[in-house]
Amino acid sequence: MSALSSFPNGLDALEARLRQDLAWLELPGKSWVPPRDVDGQRVVDVVIIGGGMAGLVASGMLKRLGVANHVVLDMAPAGREGPWVTFARMRTLRSPKQLTGPAMGLPALTFRAYYEALHGREAWVALDRAPRETWMDYLVWYRRVLDLPVRNGVTVDAILPRPDDMLDIVCRQDGHTKTMIARHVVLATGRDGLGGPFVPPIADDIERKFWAHTADAIDFAALRGKRVGVVGAGASAMDNAATALEAAAARLDLFVRRTDLPRINKFTGIGSHGVVHGFAGLPDDWKWRFLDYAMRAQTPPPRPSVLRVSAFPQAHLHLKSPITGLEQHGxxxxxxxxxxxxxxxxxxxxxxxxxxxxxxxxxAAVAPYIRLWRDRFPAPADMPNGELEASPDLGNAFEFLETEPGACPALSRIHCFNFPATLSHGKLTGDIPAISEGADRLARGIVRALFVADRERHFADLQAFDTPELLGDEWADDETESLPELSSERTST
Known part of the structure; x- marks a missing residue:
């Protein structure tokens, strides 16, 4: 039977194949972390904040490695986690369709397997890139088929260190506040996970009703017949410009500082397992050199996004046009x-x-103690870069490090699995291509820390284990007290 004809048809068959693959691989691993209770409350081994793609694959990896007692918290309703059906406004993903993304090395968990199961092989071949809504549907299926412990509608208000080497997670849901106790916390909080949208100060004196950031909820229908300006030339700027034009904006002005649009995606040219697994091993000055160069070159907007804008005659591109003034007039x-x-x-x-x-x-309780790159690495004089200087300096498992050793030990149990981790670990946390490799590195680091912390309990379990392998009836002792004498012939030999 050919590979084509044996491929499952329909999600039921695909899910059966995935269950079989997991069974053959003995996954997920058995739960092995000793339970803990504090004041009658069960401690959660890992709390993941953010139920988008990064949070889901982090959950999948922890479950795979036998850390069953974990939970994923997301403030959004189910099916609206992350940017895909909220503030993302591209028609399709920017990444090539064949990237395996969060599949964790399991063929039946890939987007391709999902799409072919629904639409067939010919539809996959004809597909250019994944529509963003379809990608969101895939993530909803991913969550369901792996039975991941996601709780929606939960806002995390505070992460507070405890004196017993654990963390209080103050949560709010439906108007009620609850505190969870966790051993580790993962911040799978996306692009703005350690800050927020950047808007230049020139907008400070302009009423909020006149402007928005691309990450905001925007009523594009209200822009029908209006004059709309867009600042920037990245993918999000282009996608928002196109959305405004498609909503019948009367005129669209795109303001760009650069003398030309960037044309080459530099990091795509060196994409490889070497970059994925090797970047974290680079000396500091080389990490800085790679990312500073890529940031200065900038990532071009996808060609389909640009054509989507330029197709409208009322769209106007203004190069060499930084905003020098912004005034409100009626x-x-x-x-x-x-x-x-x-x-x-x-x-x-x-x-x-x-x-x-x-x-x-x-x-707020831990931020003053978080070590940033500017705290430990002097930026080269010929490569100043404020964004890189503000990046967190992270350990091997994406954990925060202290500006002063001993000032806030709890930071070793808070893991920064979001976009600002790039300078320390490479592009493993914010994009589709290497998200599984990033989650694997994260989960293995947490597993190591949990095991080491519980070493006394594991050693006690080792000592207490008494299930015999041998029952004593497998072999009888030879009671002969001496060996038979060797023949004289063999002795002389």
């Missing part, structure tokens, strides 16, 4: 650039995200 604002002044009814900032720990109230 019912609109005026954007000033070196090229001129442009009245707009609404302005969208596609200016990315920033790392700013003070923007994260849940980290």
């Amino acid at each position: 019912d609109h604002v005026v954007v000033t650039t070196p090229k001129g002044r442009y009245p707009v009814d609404f302005l969208i900032f596609g200016t990315g995200f920033k790392i700013e720990l003070t923007n994260r109230p849940e980290l």
Whole structure:
């Protein structure tokens, strides 16, 4: 039977195949972490904050390695975790369709297997890239088929160190506050996980009704017939510009500082297992050199996103046009650039995200002790980079490190599995290509820490184990007291 004809048809068959694969691999591993109770409350071994792609694959890896007592918390309703059906406005994913993403090395868990099971092989071949809504459907299926412990509608207000080497997680759900006790916490909180959207200070004096960031909820229908400005030339800026045009904006002005749009995605050119597994081993100056160079070159917006905008005659691209002035005039604002002044009814900032720990109230108790790269690595004089300087300096399992040893030991149990981890570990936490490898590194580090912390209990279990392998009836003792004498012939030999 050919591989084509043996491939499962339909999700039921695919899920049966996945169950068989997991059974053959003896997965998930047996639960092995000794339970703990504090004041009658069961301690959770790992709390993962964020139920998007990174949180799901982190959960999948922990379950795979036998850490069954963990939970994933997300503030969004089920099926709306992450950006895919909220503030992401591209038509399709930017990553190639064949990347295995969160599949953890299991063929039946890949997006390709899911898509072919639903639509067939020919549809897969015809597909260019995954529609973002379809990708969200895949993640919902991923969560269900792996039976991951996600709780929705939960907001984490505070992560507080305890004197017993654990952490209090103060949560809010449906107006009620509850405190969980955890041994480890994973921040799977995406692009803005250690800060938030970046908007230049020039917008400070403009009423909020006149502008938004690309990560905001935007009423595009209200922009029909309006003059819309977009700041930036990245993928999100292009996608928001296209969405405004498709909502019948009367005019769209795209303001770009650069003299031209970036055209080459540099990191794509060196993508390999070497980069995935080797980046973390680079000396500090080489990590900095790689990322500074890539950031200065910038990532171009996908060609389909640019064509989606340029297809509209009312779209206008302004290169060499940094915003030098922004003024509010009655019912609109005026954007000033070196090229001129442009009245707009609404302005969208596609200016990315920033790392700013003070923007994260849940980290207030530990943020002052978190070591950043600027605390330990002097930026090269010819490569100053504020974003890299503000990146957290992380340990081998993505754990935060202390600015001063001993100042906040709890940081070793808080793991930064989100985009700002890139300088320490490479691109393992914020994008599809290597998310499984990142989750594997994270989960193995947590498993190691849990085992070491419980070493006395595990040693006691080793001593107490008394299930015999041999029952004593397998062999009888030879009671002969002496060997027979050797023949004289053999003796002389």
